[in-house]
Amino acid sequence: MIEVKDLTKRYGETVAVDHLSFRVRPGVVTGFLGPNGAGKTTTMRMLLGLDVPTSGEVTVNGRSYRHIPAPMCEVGALLDAKAANGGHTARQHLAWIARAGGIPESRVASVLDLVGLTEVAGRRVGGFSLGMYQRLGIAAAMLGDPDILILDEPVNGLDPEGIRWIRGFLQQLAAEGRTVLLSSHLMSEMEATADHIVVIGRGRLIADTSIAEFTRRSTGSHVRVVSPHAARFAPVLQGAGAAISHEEHALIVTGLEADRIGALAAEHRFELHELAPRRASLEAAFMELTQGSQEYQGARSAATAVAPGVLAPTRMEN
């Protein structure tokens, strides 16, 4: 269980994380979403004790990361897959990390096998592709067989096969009862992977819900109704609280669920030719929710572009 409580982080003028609170529960994959610069990586760094919060706290199983006696055995993390010394082989890279955590060296071969890197274990990581780096990073996170996994944009730059592999892998980990938190700025990636999502924008919590709930709540969901009696049906629907717009021969109804619309049609004896609930794609729902924070980001980037002295805030990679 990860608990973020009223967490705030400032870098000078920039408020990267702003009074953020949420929990990550075991047994499901939790997606951590937000546009670029929303504060996902910063939150994860604070979770791992790398950055110190300006205020608030984040705990892992009830205590702060720095106070876990054997942290690698409790939490596995992948922040930046490319963080490796290019001169080390995959095996050597994992060996020094394992040694630091007091993890037996035999584990290195196991995790290499787990992520499918056994064949390149003796190759220098400097020549690895992005996909191989991501697998290596996951191998490092799995060294201590942790019950909690934290992954920052693990599918970034992966080909479809790699994405499929990571998805399956994470879902299996969650099915084993582990806590899995992975970040992304693409909603579409989460649709197939996560069960639950935490959405942030400009460092603040926007949503903390199941994926299904998230889509349903979004105003982009509507029901398409085709009826020869549309002209008489529309005022009835409006009377029941719906908002109506017209699209060729169809009525686009928002604010009423399909079952309610069907019931109203039956009650008033209107013939229906089509009654089709249309869920907004997650991407659309996400865009709508985070629009404010993206506009803010855009405006600020433009401002920094004309003022060369303040280029630092545009470096959002770490």
Add this chain to the structure above:
Amino acid sequence: MTTATISANTRRMRGAVNRDTRFANTLASEWLKLATLRSTYITLGLGYLLSVATSAIVGIALGSTRDTWSGDISPITASMVGTVFGLIVYSVFGVLTVSREYASGTMRLTLTATPDRRQVFLAKLTLVTAIVTVAGVATTVSMFAISQAVFSATGMPTASFTDGDALHMVLGLGLAMPFFPIMGMAFGMLLRSTAGGITTALGLLWLPQIFGEFVPTWFQEHILSLLPSNGIDSVTVSHIESTPAYSAPLLGAAIAAAWLLASVGAAYIAFQRRDA
């Protein structure tokens, strides 16, 4: 891969022993990190070879031109001319042990595996000191041995280890070798940059040479003598060569210690407090 295979792969190690992040593990990990890198051997080997080769070549040059110069050349001091190359390269090594980790991003891996930063700091400090002490003594002893062989072959006066001055200087310079590399490590930590760390460490090393003897004596006595390189040289070489920029050996030791403490202390505090 099925659920069963992940479980089988991972659950096997439950209950494995020695999973703490204790200091022995941190030290072993830092050692492994360096010992498995080819660049470690290249850097240290380069420092050693450049130093020894320089001393040998200067010895040959001195021997073949000895009719053209007058006055004494100490076979002890002359054998140590290569030291500066060792110092430069070993200092770069000191900077790199830290700056490379910031550049590649592995510092975050290191600190995630070992959240207690005191441990990481101490392990790095211990390793840089130990490695460069061994390399330093090996370098000065080899320079001395090879130079005496050259001097004797060219009919110049030679010195031997049993000569008290020689032992003092050879061991003194060798044991003092980690001084700048440790400061280099500290600057690497403070600046988090290879270029910045190297420039600062070498700047302090070379300042006296840059100003050298062009400045008035009072400036040498009161300003240059306070620089770390002159502080340490006052301990190691002032018994053979003297300039107004050297202090009494004890004072020199105090000056050098003050520089070391200040830079290492500042690096320690920064490493503890700053976001990684």
